[in-house]
Amino acid sequence: xxxxxxxxxxxxxxxxxxxxxxxxxxxxxxxxxxxxxxxxxxxxxxxxxxxxxxxxxxxxxxxxxxxxxxxxxxxxxxxxxxxxxxxxxxxxxxxxxxxxxxxxxxxxxxxxxxxxxxxxxxxxxxxxxxxxxxxxxxxxxxxxxxxxxxxxxxxxxxxx
Numbered sequence: 001x002x003x004x005x006x007x008x009x010x011x012x013x014x015x016x017x018x019x020x021x022x023x024x025x026x027x028x029x030x031x032x033x034x035x036x037x038x039x040x041x042x043x044x045x046x047x048x049x050x051x052x053x054x055x056x057x058x059x060x061x062x063x064x065x066x067x068x069x070x071x072x073x074x075x076x077x078x079x080x081x082x083x084x085x086x087x088x089x090x091x092x093x094x095x096x097x098x099x100x101x102x103x104x105x106x107x108x109x110x111x112x113x114x115x116x117x118x119x120x121x122x123x124x125x126x127x128x129x130x131x132x133x134x135x136x137x138x139x140x141x142x143x144x145x146x147x148x149x150x151x152x153x154x155x156x157x158x159x160x
Contacts, residue, residue, distance in 0.1 A: 003029040005037070009044045017049035 003011075008030060015022045019030050034041040 001029065002036075003033045005033075005040060005044075008033050008041065012044050012048045016052045017045040018052060 003026065007026075011022055011026055011030060019027055019034070022030055
């Protein structure tokens with residue numbers, strides 16, 4: 001499989017101008033592209049070569065082994081904590097379960113949760129309906145109560 005110019009440019013941007021740093025899977029294709037299209041390859045690799053030279057001039061920072069070990073240890077601890085918290089039930093379910101006797105299990109807590117959702121849902125729905133009534137005309141209220149407005153046209157005319 002032959003490497004395209006776009007792929008060559010993408011890999012050069014990612015891995016630099018030195019083909020030795022490129023992944024083994026694409027290195028042979030890159031070398032073939034370099035042989036087949038030398039001017040295009042050099043045009044693409046030149047800016048990356050400048051970046052490689054600038055990076056080579058940067059001072060190498062000494063890695064402190066104690067710091068490295070602490071980072072790796074803390075990372076492991078954080079990952080274990082996240083896995084453990086992912087296995088815990090949601091906080092609200094734990095709160096509801098704490099309201100129940102120990103031997104009752106999760107069923108009463110779930111029942112209480114469903115009852116609370118029903119109550120708050122009814123209250124929220126009623127509040128939304130009541131606010132809709134505040135903004136509606138009398139004909140709209142009658143239409144909501146009795147269906148379509150045509151069946152109560154006589155009532156509306158009599159009240160006018």
